Amino acid sequence: MSAPHRIAVVGSGPAGFYAAEALLRSGVPVSVDLFERLPAPFGLVRFGVAPDHPKLKQVTAVFDRIAGLPGFRFVGGIEVGADVSIPELSVCYHAVILANGASLDRRMGIPGEDLAGSHQAGAFIGWYNGHPDAAGLSFDLSAERAVVIGHGNVALDVARILLKTPDELRHTDIAAHALDALAESRIREVQIVGRGGVARARFSPKELGEFGALADCATGLDPDDLPDGIPEPPIDAGAEARANAAILRGFAEAQGGTGKRRRCLIRFGLEPVRLAGEGRVDSLHLRRPGSDATLALTCGLVVASIGRRTAPVAGIPYDERAGVHANLGGRIQADGVPVPGLYACGWSKRGPHGTIGTNRACGVETAAAVLADLAGLPAPIGNADALVASLAKRIGQTIDYAAWRRIEAAETARGRASGKPREKFVTRAEMLAVAAAAA
């Protein structure tokens, strides 16, 4: 049997795992090294999926099975682009697949966006999910009203976490620092603001529907936004838009007299113009598209959730418009010509859309491109095992999948004491210490 082809996958979120699976189950002899900059895998399943959506996180059982496939190796704690470059990888692997997600928030580009109290959704979500890069942030939750800008599921996540009671979050895997801060929150109203109408909102009906079942929060609409009621979305808006319209009608009718102490308002047809305040934000100014009249919302916290894009990687062609690595069907392209041996998968290939499983079809497509090209790719002149060993030496230890499982076991044990599925370690140092101590 010939030596297996060696593939490096960069990023251990769903796209990285599903690409690895498609390669390892192809019947072609390949081995896959899955690089991850943190000691913990799973990308947005760990750091994006909201803590009160535990069922979605059960997908990690599938990733554990993929990690057990022959030829799979997890290379944790190594940041491609900092610890090792793409050209260094290309020397040691037949192919490199970038599955590094969409880590940058799109900015609104309005005055006052950088005032204290104005944040990007990515930072807030990383904070409550215990991402090491966000664990040290703080959010001022002392004002009565917060505003979330954007009409997608991420905006709903942000608003829901702000509006749930501590008891609704206590037994989730929310980071302890976030639970403590939210327990002291004085926010009583969150407005979810978007430019479009009901038919254009990108909420999924299931997640929108959760706002009808919050323990201490009533959800409603502002009649000023939709003076003629909620229009039935056109047929071509799709079944989800029609389901959303039905749910929103329910919210509009149920308004008032609930006895609940917190309120969520879902607002339509309002475009942010500027944030104002002395040193920190105290109001958000909005206008109706097509009109000059503005209205001001007093608020102490603004979280923008208007989209994400992939962080460009040095030397990799970038599609500015789509905010992804320039690619066709997963093959990275420079000026329309494929770059041999370089591929993309997941959000860094197709943009920040879809459910977790969308990445499975995406991984299958990218893996198929790699496998089709494999015979024509030059054999690597470097040694991947030597490279991985030298990288481990650089961080002083090897974070393979067994090391991650030790970290995970320690997190689960910590969580048990407080009735949580896990209590995440929120710094790299803690994770590395646990992995080393238990080895």
Add this chain to the structure above:
Amino acid sequence: MAYVVTDACHGCRYTECVTVCPVECFHLDEQMTYIDPENCIDCGGCAPICPVGAIHPSWQMPAGKGEWVEINRLRAAETPVIAAKIAPLPGADAQAGRLAS
């Protein structure tokens, strides 16, 4: 709770659903697919991608389709997992056209 395949799939079996299921919880027989409620994680990815709108959440079943919750549970236990797309059944396009009209 889980998503549920209903009789709209019967005789179609496009299997678009299978390609986006993150947990391989689809099963199939000669006529249609079924979702294993023990494995489904409620991600909802399959429902909008089904060309015939056959898939619904168990907590929001259309009128008259409630029995399919139990049928999925029973048939998923008796049938093999399907992890990759296969060709639709003959006549699937005609059925999809009927449902759309």
